[in-house]
Amino acid sequence: MRYSSIDKSLFVENRLRLTELLKPRSLVILNSNDIMPSNADGAMGFKQNSDIFYLTGVDQEETVLLTFPDHPDEKFREVLFLRETNELIAVWEGEKLTKEQAREVSGITNVYWTHQFETIFGNIIFEADHVYLNTNEHTRNGSIVQTREARFVAEFKERYPVHHLVRLAPLMHQLRAIKQPAEIALMQKACDITKLGFERLLxxxxxxxxxxxxxxxxxxEFLINRSKGFAYQPIIASGANACVLHYIQNDRTCNDGDVLLLDVAAEYANYGSDLSRSIPVNGKFTKRQREVYDAVLRVFKSAKSMLVTGNIWDEYHLEVSKIMESELIGLGLISKDDITKQDPDWPAYKKYFPHGTSHFLGLDIHDVGNKYRRFEPGMVFTCEPGIYIKEEGLGIRLENNILITAEGNIDLMGHIPIEAEEIEDLMNK
Incomplete structure (x- = not known):
């Protein structure tokens, strides 16, 4: 892999944490993602299933994990299946993990080839009282593509119709929401690489x-620093494009007088970072641009201060919305009368700030977690207020990645320039 090796203790401990949440005599089954086709004999780049990576560290297709802590035979308590390599695969695709390499990556002793799955599975499945299967339960998932996991669930139900199935996703959401020190270090590395890219742009x-x-x-800049590239589709939006929240065409000329909204960040070892900055194309904000920029920055700083242990999602967003209302009034974009007459389901501020302030961050950019769970140490959130004024062709968004600790919070991007003066100074050096 391009990234430096990760100590297998992270994945061993992740599996132990999962074991503590399982019902007695439970079997957990996880599958890697597919390699998705494009056209003809082409394929898209491989992206590992986040849950199986979290539990094994294996970054390879056709991988299956079985974990059954209570199985009577010790050799079936943790089993990893890998795609078996051969000379033809090695010539055309490169070598795949050997069994010994997989043991070193994952900390799992019992490793078999994927084509042996059915034989081994028959020795395991009938000892299980509960079978945990994985599904995508992210609240924003809208994909119509059938995943390898979804195919396995359908096949399992047909072959073993009387087994008791249990949802694995809630347990994975609970575990993955709290980042371990090794994960935080990987996320910090992604943020550090992002910093280098942003400073290059200035x-x-x-x-x-x-x-x-x-x-x-x-x-x-990302690739020469051992990242696979962007953590998500980059948004590089100049002028009025900045008012399109998910603008990804990136095909316009940046003109004198434009503000350029950047929502761009690197991944590292499958962990994401998520940065937004807004910079003046000519190196100097106009008076109006600076007013809007400073308003967003004040909201950012206030919102960031609320990302602390014990707060909760809806209450946090409500407080941020009140601060944003005040700033929009100060900018002359809404009035107190607008607020008085507003639709409660679509408050007046949403005309200029239509998205949320934060989301979970980790192996996925919109990472798994539960919005009804109070903030705890180890959670990592984005903080990303923005103001988008279509009639002025101006959009400003500022975003950093915030780690919650018992003593407060840590800005993982606190070393990346965000103050307007600093950005102007760096652009004009």
Whole structure:
């Protein structure tokens, strides 16, 4: 792998934490993601299933994990299945993990080839009183593509119709919401690489540059620092494009007088970072641009201060909305009368700030977690307020990644320039 090896103790301990949540005599089954086809004989790049990576560290297709802590035979309590390599695969695709390499990566002793699954599975399944199967229960999941996990669930129900099935996703959401020290270090590495990319841009951006040229500068910096690239589809939105929340065309010329909204960040070892910055293309904010920028920055700082142990999602967002209302009034964008007459289901501030302030961050950019769970040490959230004024062709968003601790919070991107003066100074050096 491009990234440095991860100590297998992380994955061993993750499996132990999962074991503590299982019912007695339970079997857990997890499958890797598929390699998705494109056209003809083409395929897209492989992205591992986050849950199986969390529990094994294996970053390879056709991988299956079985964990059955109470199985009478010790050799069936943890079993890992890998795609068996051969000379042809090695020539065309490169070598796959050997069994010994998989043991070193995952800490799992009993490793078999995937084609042996049915034989081994027959020695395991009938000892289980409960079978935990995995599904995508992210509240924002809208994919119509059938995953390898979904196929396995359908096949399992047909072959073993009287087994008692249990949802694995709630347990994985509970575990993955709290980042372990090793995970935080990997996320910090992703943030550090993102910092290098952003600082490169501050020297590069000027009137006349293309949005896709900026994307190219970033991917160069990310790759030479051992990242696979962007943690998500990059948003490089100049001028009015910044008012399109998920603008990804990145094909416009950046003009003198534009503000450039950047929502761009690196991944590292499958862990994501998530940065937003808004910079003046010519290196100097106008008076109005600076007013809006400073308003967003004040909301950012207030919101960040509320990402602390014991707070809860809905109460946090309500408080942020009140601060945003005040800033929008100060900018002349809404009035107190607008607030008085607003639709409770679509408050007045949402015309200029239509998205949430934070989301969970980790192996997935919109990581798994439960919004009804009070904030705890080890949780990592984005903090990303924004103001988008279509009639002015101006959008400002600022975003950092915040780790909650028992003593307060730590900004994992606190070393990345965010103050307007600092950005202007760096752009004009």
């Amino acid at each position: 020297k590069f951006v000027k009137p006349g540059v293309q949005e896709f040229e900026i994307e190219a500068e970033l991917i160069h």
